[in-house]
Amino acid sequence: MALIVQKYGGTSVGSPERIQAVAERIEHFHQAGDQVVVVVSAMSGETNRLIALAGEISKHPSRREMDVLVSTGEQVTIALLSLALQERGLKARSYTGWQIPLVTDSAHTKARIERIDDDKVRADLDAGCVVVVAGFQGIDENNNITTLGRGGSDTTAVALAAALKADECQIYTDVDGVYTTDPRVVDKARRLDVITFEEMLEMASQGSKVLQIRAVEFAGKYNVPLRVLSSFKEGNGTLITVDDEVDMEKPVISGIAFTRDEGKLTLRGVPDTPGIAYKILGPVGDANIEVDMIVQNLGADGTTDFTFTVPRNDMERAKEILDAMQSELKAREVITNDKIAKIALVGVGMRSHAGVASKMFGCLAREGINIEMIATSEIKISVVVSEKYLELAVRALHSEFELDKA
């Protein structure tokens, strides 16, 4: 008998029929003797409908009231799913965030979980109940309704699994697992049976949108085995787990992530003085623009070229900030480029295998692809290339590192 926390997203519970299909799946687990806690999102479209209603009334709605509003979406789903389970003869009981309670800080619309009281859930499970919990929502110390921000239902599921010391946290979604890379770009992309938390985090932060980063972080921190599966298709999905449980025969590289969502800014000919990076990036950060990759090259004349990437939408705004500082920084010029793509090789195997970087650069060179930026971390190598080479580069690397093979 296992204790399983399952999470179903908005598409999985998007209609009464789909809610009934979810109930059928839960029944299978229950009949197999598992204890099941289910975390659900709002029915697809519902959160947007509520936000649109608020938009008709207020352009800058208060965050407290937005949380009161949108948290109703999940509340509707928990009631409907509980009814569907009861209709199948199962005992089921719904809980809103405040009923658990799942206590968060007071940062409305993006609250962080502080603690979970699992007494009632555990008592219900021991009494043979399926427990149905509203994802995405909590309560602060002053009895205000809070929400965890978009995708927060994944975090709710992982946090509950951690609190309950569940055997597994299963995230049901519209893809059937984590792939070596995006199957829409590389048709030989394979579903991974297993991936480590670190790899998953790097994949997610590099543009692979299967899971919310916060949920993976949480799962890694509390060592909750996390599994991504399809709501619509049978299969084992991908298990996300700790490093030492991963097969030692695992290939060096687990996957290739990529994104088109960044733009690049270069300050040419900046005097190479201490504190120059802070002088440049301080004002960018103050403007709430997130900086991703940063590269600084020392030139022969004592000046440096300083390059960094930001979300593509923020590139023009970042350029305005740099332009205003150009004379103060004594920079020769400010260059931008939004026709770039970032590609990242991810794999814990890199730690024990030298030569991954040179193999990567060699492969790209053979394809005639120029590398504009390089950044490395312990389990990741990222490069920026011209956007037009994205598909070519990803396919070539996918073959080079033998990700096509099972």
Add this chain to the structure above:
Amino acid sequence: MALIVQKYGGTSVGSPERIQAVAERIEHFHQAGDQVVVVVSAMSGETNRLIALAGEISKHPSRREMDVLVSTGEQVTIALLSLALQERGLKARSYTGWQIPLVTDSAHTKARIERIDDDKVRADLDAGCVVVVAGFQGIDENNNITTLGRGGSDTTAVALAAALKADECQIYTDVDGVYTTDPRVVDKARRLDVITFEEMLEMASQGSKVLQIRAVEFAGKYNVPLRVLSSFKEGNGTLITVDDEVDMEKPVISGIAFTRDEGKLTLRGVPDTPGIAYKILGPVGDANIEVDMIVQNLGADGTTDFTFTVPRNDMERAKEILDAMQSELKAREVITNDKIAKIALVGVGMRSHAGVASKMFGCLAREGINIEMIATSEIKISVVVSEKYLELAVRALHSEFELDKA
């Protein structure tokens, strides 16, 4: 400076535009220096939408989960109205039933209010806030969401007004007050400026649907001045208050209520023995059929004709029960009639004025209308007549008791 509790029904908050109109009205009171607590229903159509969703999943949904489901309707409205008030520059704060908390018993879908903690509401009012409360919902001792049943938002408003010792509880609706009778039947029907709780209760129980009976009972019990007004039209509406505050010059009769919703059953020739009424009505009550008027006439031969009315929908079911008992009761026959109407004269003035009944009967006789049943209480006389005479009877009585005149 007055403390006012206002309640707006589903039609009054049925769209973002209407919610903004409600916010504008509240702003006027706030600017005039009043402290305002607002109780709102779900947007019109929303409760039915939610119930239909549940209906697609379950034919006999659990009451606990139905309360979780439908209580989201009011939660959406409190958030939107708070946003609309804030958009006007007012301080506003929403409360669900559990946040107040408004504590009820555990009778899901028809819970009764047990107590209200008014500390937070009072603190918000003192801080210059408009407090926006979800009607219709509460929380039981075990942290379950409960609802008060349809129309429960009126009760929430009155209960809050009682707890806060408010100066007035204003119920905004789609009619502009309580009328001497239904204006669709008598075009000379007049809006009453004032009516007593007792009269209002009798009017409501006799078919006048302006207010929920429970809300009026509650207001009467806790002596909360209650006012019915239109959301869409300016005017003072009708004040419902205690007897001794009503003008002594008040006419004998305040209004005429009527209903077509009943059917009549007669057991002919039942032996007149002790306990016969219980023998007949016991099984009817056990079948959850509500009995309204009861008349028993002693015949010359030691038998009696026993007649009573029930909701028209239940008449056939009641007949089956009586048919099954006919031989045991030694009744000659069971007769039913669903072509009846009940008309009631209501007025506290009856207490001190004799002759109301004879004046009523004389008026009906002059119109050639046969009276089939009569029942009287301290402030009400009800008669049952053939349904075809309903309009004629109501108009005649409206003139006879000079209700046409201001």
